[in-house]
Each structure stands twice: as structure tokens, then as C-alpha cells.
Amino acid sequence: MTTTLIRRTTRILVVNPNSSAAMTHGVEEAIRGMGLSESTETYTYTAPPESPASIDDGDDVLASSEVVYKNLTSTGALQQYDAVLVACFSVHPLVHRLAELQGSRGKLVVTGIFEASIQASLALLTTPPLDTAPPRKWGIVTTGKFWEAHLTRGVDKFLGVDAGSANSKFAGVETTGLTAGDFHGHVDPAVIKQKLTEATKRLLDQGAVDCVVMGCAGMAGLEDIIRAAAVEKYGLERGNQVFIIDGVRAGVGLLEQTVRNKRMFQSI
Missing domain, CATH: 3.40.50.12500 (Rossmann fold)
Structure with a gap:
């Protein structure tokens, strides 16, 4: 057989x-x-x-x-x-x-x-219908200060952008001041919510941000906090259209x- x-x-x-x-x-x-x-x-x-x-x-x-x-x-x-x-x-x-x-x-x-989140964000961004319209953007909300430069350099290298050159689709990196371990019982949930909300709003201040990347595996399950910040910043309809990327x-x-x-x- x-x-x-x-x-x-x-x-x-x-x-x-x-x-x-x-x-x-x-x-x-x-x-x-x-x-x-x-x-x-x-x-x-x-x-x-x-x-x-x-x-x-x-x-x-x-x-x-x-x-x-x-x-x-x-x-x-x-x-x-x-x-x-x-x-x-x-x-x-x-x-x-x-x-x-x-x-x-x-x-x-x-x-x-990290790499998968970049690819997912770029695939989801829409192109404005007019050449004069500002580009749609994506950005990262993460933990501590160290990651601002580390992740920014990483994005540039992954996309083949010269360090320090303008990247019109990348809104940047905003940090909460927390560590990865803080998201698992080490810090009061109310503090986590406050810091994550504030970091998300700073990112959304950078322009037409369509994708917010959760820049830490420990953030899994916290999408609702980011969504609420987007709704508060953009309004109900626009805020609910923001993509929240779990890496x-x-x-x-x-x-x-x-x-x-x-x-x-x-x-x-």
C-alpha cells in the first residue's frame, strides 16, 4: 500500500x-x-x-x-x-x-x-487621493526611553532610509516610561492606563496617524486603552478606524x- x-x-x-x-x-x-x-x-x-x-x-x-x-x-x-x-x-x-x-x-x-509590525502597518496605510494631501502615518508606542533611538534607527535601517533623513510615513516612537515587566502585575493598572493613554495621544499629535503599533509584546490585550485614546483624540468615527497593530x-x-x-x- x-x-x-x-x-x-x-x-x-x-x-x-x-x-x-x-x-x-x-x-x-x-x-x-x-x-x-x-x-x-x-x-x-x-x-x-x-x-x-x-x-x-x-x-x-x-x-x-x-x-x-x-x-x-x-x-x-x-x-x-x-x-x-x-x-x-x-x-x-x-x-x-x-x-x-x-x-x-x-x-x-x-x-x-518589530519587522512584522512595520510590514503590517505599511500594507494598511492608504494613499491620499491628492498629491497635496499629507501622507497617512504609522507610529510606535513602547516602554522606556532607550527604545526611542533604538527603534527609530531600526525603522530607518529596515526601510533603507538614511539615518536622520525624513520619513514622511513614520510618525515616530513615543514611550510610556514603563518596562515590559510592568505590564504583568508589577504596576497599578490605573498607572499603566494613564501612561499608555498619554503616549498614544502624543503619537497621534504627529498628524494623520492611521496605524498605532504596540511596541512591546507585554502590551498584548491593552488595545482598548489605545482605542479609547484614539477616539478621544479623533472622535468616534475616525478613532475607530485607526489600526492597532499587535506585533x-x-x-x-x-x-x-x-x-x-x-x-x-x-x-x-
Whole structure:
């Protein structure tokens, strides 16, 4: 008897490179609300305890990269996956390092929630009907001060824009002054709401902002706060039209389609 494979499963690993199980739980809740194909399986991974519990600066980014890369490659865990999403909103070295690996299911498709959010935002922006109209914009609301320069440089590099050059579609980065860990029980929810609302309104002050990116995986589930700020700033109709981008959802959706495209358009 012979059998024929007629449908291939897509297996995506979502990597939380910090050691916070609470953060991973928030990521899982975001994924559960997605309408994925029945043939797409998603799995989550939390970094070992030696990785930072909250990634708040460049040192934490590098430390988490080393810990997670060593752990994933030494255990061979990546062999069973088609794609990996790095769930840290930063220019994270794991994205490039893991993309270089060859697994038993072929070369891994890898992106980060930072890169996926940029692509989702640009795809959703509309072009004004008149050349004289101001461009529609997207921007990022994130945690601490460090990320303002880090993410701005990252956006420029990803889009191929010279550092310091004008980017008419990017409204910039606004920060709450919180850390990633603060979104998981470390800070009074009322304080989180206030700081996130204020940062969102500052971003919306930059012009016709159509997309607000939640620049931290820990912000999953806080869309209503951003939506309320947009409605207060723009009014009910316009505020409800603003896209609020969750990088985890953007990343999983992008990887699902990219794996499918790879199978359709690559000959090997």
C-alpha cells in the first residue's frame, strides 16, 4: 500500500526571549484570538532563567540573544518547525541568527514582531487621493526611553532610509516610561492606563496617524486603552478606524503566509 501526502502542516514557534512566563502567557492569549488555518500549528517558548526577565535596553537584547540561541541550537528544538517568530519588539539579533539555520523541514523562515509590525502597518496605510494631501502615518508606542533611538534607527535601517533623513510615513516612537515587566502585575493598572493613554495621544499629535503599533509584546490585550485614546483624540468615527497593530499577531500571520509562499514559489 502506498500513501500520498496531500496537506502539509505549518509549524510556527513563537519565541519569548525573556524568562517571564507571564509574558509568554500574554503572547498565547493574543494568538488564541487569531483565525489561523487548521493546518497551522503554533507553539510558544520561554527563555531559560538565565535570560533577563524583562528586556529593557541593549545589554538585555544581547544577553537574551546569547542565552536563547545557545539553548535552541544545543537542544535541536528548531528541527521540527517551519518558522520562528522572535517576540521581542527590538532589532533583535536572533532574527538574523536563526534565519541562517537549516532544519529538518528546510531553512527556517524567521521574523521578529518589530519587522512584522512595520510590514503590517505599511500594507494598511492608504494613499491620499491628492498629491497635496499629507501622507497617512504609522507610529510606535513602547516602554522606556532607550527604545526611542533604538527603534527609530531600526525603522530607518529596515526601510533603507538614511539615518536622520525624513520619513514622511513614520510618525515616530513615543514611550510610556514603563518596562515590559510592568505590564504583568508589577504596576497599578490605573498607572499603566494613564501612561499608555498619554503616549498614544502624543503619537497621534504627529498628524494623520492611521496605524498605532504596540511596541512591546507585554502590551498584548491593552488595545482598548489605545482605542479609547484614539477616539478621544479623533472622535468616534475616525478613532475607530485607526489600526492597532499587535506585533505577535502580525508576525504569526506573516509567517503563515510566507511559509505557504515559499512552498509555492521555490523549486527546492
